[in-house]
Amino acid sequence: MRTTLAIKEELLDEVKALSGAKTKKDAVEKALEEFIKKRKAKKLLDLEGRIELSFTLAEFLKKRRGDVPHR
Numbered sequence: 001m002r003t004t005l006a007i008k009e010e011l012l013d014e015v016k017a018l019s020g021a022k023t024k025k026d027a028v029e030k031a032l033e034e035f036i037k038k039r040k041a042k043k044l045l046d047l048e049g050r051i052e053l054s055f056t057l058a059e060f061l062k063k064r065r066g067d068v069p070h071r
Helices: 009-019 024-046 057-067
Strands: none
Touching: 009 024
């Protein structure tokens, strides 16, 4: 999708430097992806203590270790 945006050049340059993006398009996409990840993680953290789980942390970790052999 083609879109025209007025973005501060300093911001794009910093995103490119921090992310290793080679183009402005890549920099914007990486910034948007990072924003989405952080917001989703925050939503999960906000649910802490609001959901009743049917297993303990120890049970979860035991099952997780069984699912991932290198841990």
